Amino acid sequence: MLQEWLGPKAAALETRGLTRQLHARAADDNLIDLAGNDYLGLTRDSRVIEAAAEAVCRWGTGSTASRLVTGTTALHEELENELAAYAGQESALVFSSGYLANLGVVTALAGPGTLLISDEHIHASLVDACRMSRSRVETVPHNDVDAVAKLLAERNEPHAVVMTESVFSVLSDEAPLADLAAIAAQYNALLLVDEAHGLGVTGNGHGSVHAAGLAGLDHVAVTMTLSKAMASQGGVVLGPSVLRNHLINRSRPFIYDTGLNPAASAAALAALRVLQAEPHRPAAIHAATTRLAEAFNVPRPAGPIVSIPMPGPHETVQAATHCRTNGLRVGSFRPPSVPDNISRLRLTANAALTPTDLTQAIAILHATLT
Numbered sequence: 001m002l003q004e005w006l007g008p009k010a011a012a013l014e015t016r017g018l019t020r021q022l023h024a025r026a027a028d029d030n031l032i033d034l035a036g037n038d039y040l041g042l043t044r045d046s047r048v049i050e051a052a053a054e055a056v057c058r059w060g061t062g063s064t065a066s067r068l069v070t071g072t073t074a075l076h077e078e079l080e081n082e083l084a085a086y087a088g089q090e091s092a093l094v095f096s097s098g099y100l101a102n103l104g105v106v107t108a109l110a111g112p113g114t115l116l117i118s119d120e121h122i123h124a125s126l127v128d129a130c131r132m133s134r135s136r137v138e139t140v141p142h143n144d145v146d147a148v149a150k151l152l153a154e155r156n157e158p159h160a161v162v163m164t165e166s167v168f169s170v171l172s173d174e175a176p177l178a179d180l181a182a183i184a185a186q187y188n189a190l191l192l193v194d195e196a197h198g199l200g201v202t203g204n205g206h207g208s209v210h211a212a213g214l215a216g217l218d219h220v221a222v223t224m225t226l227s228k229a230m231a232s233q234g235g236v237v238l239g240p241s242v243l244r245n246h247l248i249n250r251s252r253p254f255i256y257d258t259g260l261n262p263a264a265s266a267a268a269l270a271a272l273r274v275l276q277a278e279p280h281r282p283a284a285i286h287a288a289t290t291r292l293a294e295a296f297n298v299p300r301p302a303g304p305i306v307s308i309p310m311p312g313p314h315e316t317v318q319a320a321t322h323c324r325t326n327g328l329r330v331g332s333f334r335p336p337s338v339p340d341n342i343s344r345l346r347l348t349a350n351a352a353l354t355p356t357d358l359t360q361a362i363a364i365l366h367a368t369l370t
């Protein structure tokens, strides 16, 4: 039955070069990594590993229930307090993933009385939040502040949320945060900024909202993942305490989900502390990004991701496979994961790459692309 149903769909994807495959990696495969999101190079840092191991010994392997039952530990509270302080926000609430943090905050604010305005390059988790929202959803052209202003000015809904990423996940360009915040304030709307690729990277690590002087404003909220620079798993919503209290009471992905496990909470907390003790780490990400951008003649992006446009999906997969066989892991981005239908090799820089790693990676890529 399923073969008849799904077989033709799989064949159609194959013809278009859009089949996705899992590549299990070995713990010690020694490939140079330009595909992962371990931006600060902390997933194998001994301090982070020890914190996670100690948390397992002390608290056990799971958080045992949802946050409102027995799933809130002292680790969650420490993590929330330290993340909020670092990002310059009044409060933080940890979810079990960045995806759920986005679903959780948007759906808790949405409904027929709330207009949702979404940048066209926004991450899939925010797109899905819009789909679940029961709100009117309007998508604006990428970084188009005037289009946002027009929709806010002409709306009938009493409330509105403007959604953007600080650093976009495919093109690695930045949103005009100061302008968006000014427009949101003018029209009594909330600006919601996904800092998945900003935390630990931009604003000397504190993120782009902090760098733009917008942290702590009562009409600005932020989401972050703990799975990239924080070397762990989980997500967080940061903003005014009134928002945090609302989420605890109304956010279904928070209420009906088991709390983030102790190892992940402790690892993220340890990574945040390493970042504060070693504030030079974000600069190392930017140096590696600059080197990669220069090597492939693409404009230096605001964030840690260098995208190399490819002729099509087939060529992208072939190039990524060639790189892997030669000792380099790169990302291959194809529709529907690219906002403009252009397939790309996606190179993510991280603070742990040595100059030799970069020289080798660039040589492998040049050999692949010529």
Ligand SMILES: Cc1ncc(COP(=O)(O)O)c(C=O)c1O
Residues within 6 Å of the ligand: 097, 098, 099, 100, 102, 123, 125, 165, 169, 194, 196, 197, 225, 226, 227, 233, 234, 235
């Ligand atoms: C912009 C953005 N938002 C949200 C997420 C989801 O975060 P998580 O992987 O923690 O669910 C990601 C990445 O995976 C992302 O790139």
